[in-house]
Amino acid sequence: MDRKVRVRFAPSPTGPLHIGGVRTALYNYLFARKNGGDMILRIEDTDSGRFVPGAEDYINESLAWLGIKIDEGVREGGNYGPYKQSERREIYRTHVKQLLDSGNAYIAFDTPEELEAKRAEIANFQYDASTRSSMRNSLTMTDSEVKSLIDNGEKYVVRFKIEPNRDVIVNDLIRGAVTINSSILDDKVLYKSADDLPTYHLANIVDDHLMLVSHVIRGEEWLPSAPLHVLLYEAFGWTDTMPAFVHLPLLLKPDGKGKLSKRDGDRLGFPVFPLEWKDPKSGDISSGYRESGYLPEAVINFLALLGWNPGNDQEIMSIDELIDMFSFEHCSRSGAKFDFEKGKWFNHKYLQEKDDNALAELFMPILKDKGIEGFSSDYIAKAVDMVKGRISFIKDLWEQAAFFFVAPTEFSEKDIKKRWKEDTPAILNELITIIQQIDDFTSKPSEDIVLKWITDNGYHMGNVMNAFRLTVVGECKGPHMFDITELMGKEETIKRLRYGIENIKPVNA
Numbered sequence: 001m002d003r004k005v006r007v008r009f010a011p012s013p014t015g016p017l018h019i020g021g022v023r024t025a026l027y028n029y030l031f032a033r034k035n036g037g038d039m040i041l042r043i044e045d046t047d048s049g050r051f052v053p054g055a056e057d058y059i060n061e062s063l064a065w066l067g068i069k070i071d072e073g074v075r076e077g078g079n080y081g082p083y084k085q086s087e088r089r090e091i092y093r094t095h096v097k098q099l100l101d102s103g104n105a106y107i108a109f110d111t112p113e114e115l116e117a118k119r120a121e122i123a124n125f126q127y128d129a130s131t132r133s134s135m136r137n138s139l140t141m142t143d144s145e146v147k148s149l150i151d152n153g154e155k156y157v158v159r160f161k162i163e164p165n166r167d168v169i170v171n172d173l174i175r176g177a178v179t180i181n182s183s184i185l186d187d188k189v190l191y192k193s194a195d196d197l198p199t200y201h202l203a204n205i206v207d208d209h210l211m212l213v214s215h216v217i218r219g220e221e222w223l224p225s226a227p228l229h230v231l232l233y234e235a236f237g238w239t240d241t242m243p244a245f246v247h248l249p250l251l252l253k254p255d256g257k258g259k260l261s262k263r264d265g266d267r268l269g270f271p272v273f274p275l276e277w278k279d280p281k282s283g284d285i286s287s288g289y290r291e292s293g294y295l296p297e298a299v300i301n302f303l304a305l306l307g308w309n310p311g312n313d314q315e316i317m318s319i320d321e322l323i324d325m326f327s328f329e330h331c332s333r334s335g336a337k338f339d340f341e342k343g344k345w346f347n348h349k350y351l352q353e354k355d356d357n358a359l360a361e362l363f364m365p366i367l368k369d370k371g372i373e374g375f376s377s378d379y380i381a382k383a384v385d386m387v388k389g390r391i392s393f394i395k396d397l398w399e400q401a402a403f404f405f406v407a408p409t410e411f412s413e414k415d416i417k418k419r420w421k422e423d424t425p426a427i428l429n430e431l432i433t434i435i436q437q438i439d440d441f442t443s444k445p446s447e448d449i450v451l452k453w454i455t456d457n458g459y460h461m462g463n464v465m466n467a468f469r470l471t472v473v474g475e476c477k478g479p480h481m482f483d484i485t486e487l488m489g490k491e492e493t494i495k496r497l498r499y500g501i502e503n504i505k506p507v508n509a
């Protein structure tokens with residue numbers, strides 16, 4: 001049956017959205033856009049014990065920063081709301097009742113202590129067909145016993161009655177048809193009377209069904225959810241409209257050994273969250289891609305390739321190109337290594353693509369912070385243009401371009417040792433005179449004049465040019481010398497030469 005593509009990203013607001021969750025959101029978005037479908041954002045907040053204030057806003061802000069646009073959701077509205085599960089209690093109650101009435105679920109009164117005792121008594125205890133007849137539930141009690149317990153306010157849960165030893169087939173668009181025996185599943189809790197809320201499994205299925213979700217694209221989590229959900233669809237009689245499943249490959253640690261965790265980020269020094277997050281309880285700060293100086297386009301491109309490829313070796317792709325090329329055929333089954341260095345590389349590449357004025361704009365707050373004032377945006381943009389090839393982050397601009405804004409007062413000792421000779425001050429004084437006479441102080445004409453002067457006098461090209469650079473930059477590196485002096489202007493260049501001549505003293509090797 002042909003149905004409109006409708007996908008959902010369904011995070012639980014239990015803390016900051018992990019970068020793996022962002023990848024899941026991105027793949028949903030790419031697939032929706034590619035197929036002219038809808039992207040739903042559903043907040044799965046039925047686990048009241050794990051609710052974290054601020055997490056929902058964090059999710060919204062992260063997706064907005066990355067340019068992952070939501071068509072239907074808490075903020076956006078839509079025809080299938082509410083989009084927050086805690087506001088859908090009535091819907092879940094009706095559906096729990098439906099399963100109870102059809103005999104697909106039962107009520108269980110076992111207390112946590114009783115369950116604990118069973119676990120101690122029976123090795124590998126599982127609440128299922130083999131044990132449910134020895135437990136305190138509506139299958140082992142009379143209707144009136146059940147009713148009186150409920151009337152007395154006894155807490156209960158509703159469990160899914162799973163028929164043992166059945167082959168459940170999960171059709172996954174990446175993994176193919178996977179068969180799982182139902183005996184490995186326990187009679188999952190679907191609803192808890194204590195907080196009058198369904199558990200994840202029930203709410204997730206009911207909402208996917210009611211929101212007409214066509215494809216469930218989720219993180220790597222595979223068992224027990226996928227087969228359990230297939231059985232729930234059956235129990236409700238919704239098999240015909242069951243969504244296609246897509247379980248994305250695991251995100252692995254950079255060395256490929258095990259699942260990527262928050263601790264890996266701390267240990268290896270890279271963010272695993274899109275935005276900085278301050279834990280509301282402990283006050284601990286976790287770093288974010290945004291605050292670390294990443295461009296959202298670079299993060300998107302990097303994440304897109306963690307588990308998917310375009311079928312050729314193209315690496316740099318805009319979001320529109322990604323949408324155009326995206327398909328599950330090129331998603332891998334095996335885990336994707338979180339190659340953080342590659343993330344930096346993407347940022348470097350994307351910074352190169354940015355317009356110099358835009359980069360200058362991003363650099364300005366840093367300059368302001370350093371107390372730098374009085375430079376035109378044009379000057380800043382030109383300085384940025386000369387050094388941007390060496391940066392991976394905007395913050396690197398300061399290290400590379402500071403000398404454009406502050407004349408050096410300290411000079412690299414190593415370079416002095418190598419380049420500052422006895423006769424250097426006299427030669428540089430001569431250079432000042434030469435420079436004073438240059439009419440057109442743009443790069444090429446000045447270069448021609450200075451190099452000719454060096455050659456005509458038989459001076460050592462490397463030593464003179466490097467000593468010149470030392471006075472202007474403070475060390476013997478940086479962009480093309482005459483591009484620098486063109487931007488700084490004649491007066492500033494001479495000022496720096498003079499300062500160097502007076503202050504740099506030869507270091508004896």
Ligand code: GLU
Pocket residue numbers: 009010011012044200204216217218219
């Ligand atoms: N709320 C679930 C989670 O955050 C959703 C999983 C799913 O996409 O079905 O893991």
